[in-house]
Amino acid sequence: MYRLRLTLALSAMLALVCLQASFVYLGTVRVDGYARHSRLTSDLLSELLDLSANKQRLRNWAAQQVMGAGATDAARERLLDAMDASVRRLDEMTRRHLESWKDIAERDGVPVPAEATQLVDISALLGHSLVELRRQLRALTPHQDREGFEAVWRQLNQVFDMTHGRDLRDLLNGAIESQRKAVPIARAATEQGIERLRLQAVAMVGITFALAVLLSLHLSRRLKRPLDALLEGAQAVQAGRLDHRIPVGNGDEFDHVARRFNAMVQEVQQHREAAEKVRRGLEDEVRARTGELERAHQSLQQLDHRRRQLFADLGHELRTPATVIRGEADVALRAAAPSVDDYRLALQRIVAAVKQLTGLVDDLLLIARAEANELDIARDWLPLGTLLDGAIAQARALAAVHRLTLAVDAVPDGIDVLVDETRLRQALVIVLDNAIRYSRPGSAVRVAWTAGDGRHRISVIDTGIGIPEDELPLVFERFMRGRLARDHRADGTGIGLSIARSILAAHGGSLEIESRVGAGTTVHLIFPDSHDAPLVTAGAHDE
Template sequence: MFIWIGRLCRARRRYSAAMFRAKLLLALSLLGLLALTEGGVALWAQRSAVQQVQRGRLTSDILKGYIELSANKQRLRSWAAQRLLADSATDTLRDSLLQDMQAGLAQLHALAGQLDLLEAALQEPGRREIRQRSLDVLERHLLELGRALKGLAALPPGTDATQASQRLRSLFDESQGQDLRRLLNAEMEAERLATSQSRQAADQALRAIDRGVTWLSAGALMLTLALLAYFAWALRQPLDALMRGARALREGDLGHRIPAKGRDEFGELARSFNQMAGELQQHRAQEQADRALLEDMVQARTAELRQALDTLQALDARRRRFFAELSHELRTPATAIRGEAEVALRGGERPAQDYREALQRIVDTVGQFSHVLGDLSQLARSEVEALAMREDLLAWPPLLARSCEQAAVLARAAQLRFDWQLRPSSDAARLRGDAQRLSQALAIVLDNARRYSRPGGAIRLQAVEEGGQLRIDLLDEGIGVAEQDLPQVFDRLFRGEAARAHRPDGLGLGLAIARDIVQAHGGDIALSNRETPGCHLRLNLPLVTGGVEA
């Protein structure tokens, strides 16, 4: 601690710019040193007191052990007297008393060992050798006494009581040439004296703690008050100047400056404050320039928002047009059905052929009406069931075969030739997905190829396994798609001019629904024009093998 304080003092002399900080560190170091000294003294005194208390407890426990040992010895002496004079004492009581005395000696040995260690820590000589010698004498005496008592028999009738008394004294009071009563009394007196000394030493340690803490606390208080007075005086003027400067900045007076006196921390702080005030003046000018720039940016953003609003209005117009077209699509077949029915019912009886032709026209019109409703149903179902997608392992050849067989029937009815070829490379490859939704997507693209093909044309489908995917190529000889319309063919509600001219019915939902189904299964779909008239649609779906993706 003193070395650290010396270094702080040298640093104070070396760096005058850190003068006040060095003073503060020096003051804190002095207070810390005083606190450490106070704590050290208290810790030392407390440790001494604790050791003395422990020593007193051990000596008191040893004294208690000697007293219990002496009491048990007296009980055993009474038992021996009964055995000699009346032969009425039981062996059970003798064995119990001997066992208690052995346990008491074992405990005295343990307590003596603990006391020896504690006295060694206190660097006090103690009574280690004397105590150990006495315990050894008592232990050997107890062994001899136990053997003697097990063979003790009653004296013959008419024996003088003096002989019994001498017999008891030789058994209990004399051993190895020593008077055991005197030995026990000496040990108990020594432990009483040690207990008293330990208590006195503990009291002295506590009084030392009290005196040391009192004097050190008083010194720390006086030093703290002196340092507080000094630093309060040293901080008043610079803090007042800083407060005046802060108040000026708060009121907007950026030209206010604090006198920078001295080379200590407060002088450095005053110079930093003045520099900050100058920078604030520059920032105010920059802020005004930034504000003007921000206004320009807001105007630009407003223009972008206005453009976005125009886009939304265009989308709203497209939505309105869609509902207008939808209304027209629904109203036209309904009007035609009603008109055919009214014409058939108007006037008198007609030939059956007229009614048959009218009903056929109504059936055709209902077919167009059903097609429009089917597109709307697919749109609603694709929105509602977007999250209801099952995942099964499906064998793809039977799935495609069923869709192709249905498409072949419809193609023949439209005077088209439909050829299809499925080339599976292994039986283990499967599709993971929803069979119903995949069949729906296949039906959409096959129906789309049929609707935009001319009678006498051909449609070809080929499915092969390639690179862990199922590749489906669908080629038709239909009307094709304008190049500018290709990026939008999969958008909802989009129909090109050529498609509208070829088939006025339809809402432009089929390919969008097929794309959503394919993408939900991890695949992709694309449409392009062929060199000859017609379109080429390619559909890729991932395959799995044995439950693991191929």
């Protein structure tokens, strides 16, 4: 649209320039015609004056010839030739003068002056007069007789002044006078043509200038708005505002440019959003990987801490049975005359200490494997009632010693679990042992079973001393025994619950404790149903 307007404007300017050039050309042609007509009029006057002067000179020569005053033939011929040339030029110039008047009359709508036609006739008469005059003058001889002289002079005057019954002198003088009047008229016409041309040129220049100004203002106004919009869009993009869009809807070339600009900005915005999305994704991934590394680092630190703690615990716990073994051996060796019974008693104490030491080492190794995810779990299908019966059978003797009642809820037949029987029974026995040892004589320990949400829950409930609330978060720490536990019984290593928890974690389950001081403790052994049990056997470490 703008291209069309620009083309039309330039075409209009070109047409106006061409029109102005045409006016100037036509005016120049007209002025040139007036100028040629003016020059021709002046030349006719000059030629007529020359012809009249030569005619007068030739008359003087004739008078001298008649009077015998020494007129030469050469002078006569020179004057006749000059007049003949003037007549020929005059004939050609009068014809051109008449054609020039006809052009002016046709162009300006004025009549052709009669003097122009008369000049043509006069030039023809002058030609005939010059032929007759040439013949008469060549035959002219000097005359001594005065009467004959007068007759000859009258005859010559007749030839000089009369041609075809017309007074050539009056015609020539009239033509001269007429041309004298025509010269200023022709000059005035030339000046008038030049002035008209000047006015036309000024008018055309004014019109061209006004049209150029109007077209410039129009095109500038039409050009300013879209350029300002494009500039504003470019500045917005430079400032990072990729949501800026240039208004469209005009349908011109700038509208197409604006549409392309908007499409480009939209594509840049999409690329930036995609890059931003990728950047955020990378940042999230980096944060996730950093978190994993931090967690791995913390895990490694915890494993290293536990390793050091394990070595410290091993050194602390192994020192007691090792000291007992060494002490019994030293006592037996230092005895003066020990009997066989003394050696037997010492060896029995050493064997008991070795058994204690071996059990402690096995427990610590189990915890270490669990923390390193290396605790082997050999799962197999077995009835849940069989698992409970085996653990209860081991705990009944201890319950009888402590004068406690052990009650077990019945487990329905047909409930099978996929577990490591030895490991899970070990965990259940540990929990039962703690419940029996930290209960008061005459009380009862109850074993209950529930199922739901894809899990089995075995609960050991006692009415013993309980655990203080501030010590509950620490009960799974190795070798940790609370103040009530130490007051109730002096023995115990404090690693049983840690072992039981590791076994449950290796089965994909957990160990939960609820307790209240003086009211008893409930321990829940939770492990998945057989259909939800993990297929990979692995241990779990405490955190």
